[in-house]
Amino acid sequence: MKDLWLNKYDKVAGKTPGSILEKQAARLGEKTKHQVEPVVEQSRVLLEEENSLWHRLLLTIPTRPMYQYGHFTMLHSADFYPVFFLVDEEMMRELQPGRIGRHSLLRVESEEELQPVLQGIFNSKETERVVGLLQAQNGNGSQGVKK
Amino acid sequence: MSDLQTNNNQRHPLTILREQASLLGSKTDNVVVAKVIEDDSYDPPKYDFYLIAIPLENFHHRLFSIQYEIPYPVFFDFRKEKKLEQEIEEKRGKWKWELPAYSEEEFESILYEIFHSERIKKVIGSLLTLSEEFVAEAGS
Numbered sequence: 124m125k126d127l128w129l130n131k132y133d134k135v136a137g138k139t140p141g142s143i144l145e146k147q148a149a150r151l152g153e154k155t156k157h158q159v160e161p162v163v164e165q166s167r168v169l170l171e172e173e174n175s176l177w178h179r180l181l182l183t184i185p186t187r188p189m190y191q192y193g194h195f196t197m198l199h200s201a202d203f204y205p206v207f208f209l210v211d212e213e214m215m216r217e218l219q220p221g222r223i224g225r226h227s228l229l230r231v232e233s234e235e236e237l238q239p240v241l242q243g244i245f246n247s248k249e250t251e252r253v254v255g256l257l258q259a260q261n262g263n264g265s266q267g268v269k270k
Numbered sequence: 271m272s273d274l275q276t277n278n279n280q281r282h283p284l285t286i287l288r289e290q291a292s293l294l295g296s297k298t299d300n301v302v303v304a305k306v307i308e309d310d311s312y313d314p315p316k317y318d319f320y321l322i323a324i325p326l327e328n329f330h331h332r333l334f335s336i337q338y339e340i341p342y343p344v345f346f347d348f349r350k351e352k353k354l355e356q357e358i359e360e361k362r363g364k365w366k367w368e369l370p371a372y373s374e375e376e377f378e379s380i381l382y383e384i385f386h387s388e389r390i391k392k393v394i395g396s397l398l399t400l401s402e403e404f405v406a407e408a409g410s
Contacts (some may be wrong), residue, residue: 124293127290127293127385128293128297129386129391130297133391133395133404134398135395135396139403141400141403141404141407144404165407166380167328173330173331173332173350174330176326200331201321201329201393201396201397201400202392202393203396220368224300236336
């Protein structure tokens with residue numbers, strides 16, 4: 124049998140969108156002194172006959188495992204980019220105030236674009252509102268997230 | 271693996287494709303493997319060639335599909351992998367609709383170009399990186 128493949132295939136260098144999200148999410152936990160802990164769930168999903176990787180950011184209260192909030196979802200294919208964010212409309216209005224119509228899908232083309240988009244999400248009023256609500260559930264009042 | 275032979279001793283494209291699929295795992299520590307999946311909703315049937323990342327919950331990435339008339343020509347369809355199509359086109363020139371291979375030799379030559387392409391190196395490399403990260407996070 125002929126072997127038509129290369130002898131070896133190497134991992135690609137560079138940060139994956141998932142690892143960038145994990146790092147940014149961890150910072151949110153630190154800023155709330157871990158009263159609200161972000162958890163990134165990941166899995167694969169079938170999207171238009173092809174697989175995509177799915178990363179869902181949950182905001183949780185460590186002392187109350189029953190409380191969790193699905194904040195947004197990030198999707199990409201075997202290519203790291205483009206990345207697609209599924210966010211709620213309120214968040215989208217904050218991220219792209221000039222955008223006309225109702226949208227909840229945000230496309231990001233590169234690592235350079237991903238960092239500021241994640242910063243925009245984590246520093247948004249919507250994130251502050253949700254974190255405040257979760258902190259209130261924790262019995263600490265609505266303190267929001269320290270920026 | 272049964273080896274389908276054709277009348278003029280050319281090996282059957284499906285046999286060759288399945289053999290090649292069976293070889294990838296040994297080059298990636300079985301993290302990324304290849305598989306041929308038959309789609310019999312077409313006549314003649316279509317055979318889809320997938321890369322599968324085992325640790326990523328069997329994440330499937332379709333590279334190309336083939337259809338053939340017994341046994342040659344074989345027609346390659348890269349509809350789901352435009353970047354791969356572009357790279358092969360740069361080497362072979364543009365084709366109309368689907369890329370044909372009129373013999374076993376030509377079929378193997380196209381497979382060789384696909385498996386040595388920059389695009390395949392990138393896709394397999396990405397799947398290896400993502401798989402490693404996925405396993406590390408699942409274990410943490």
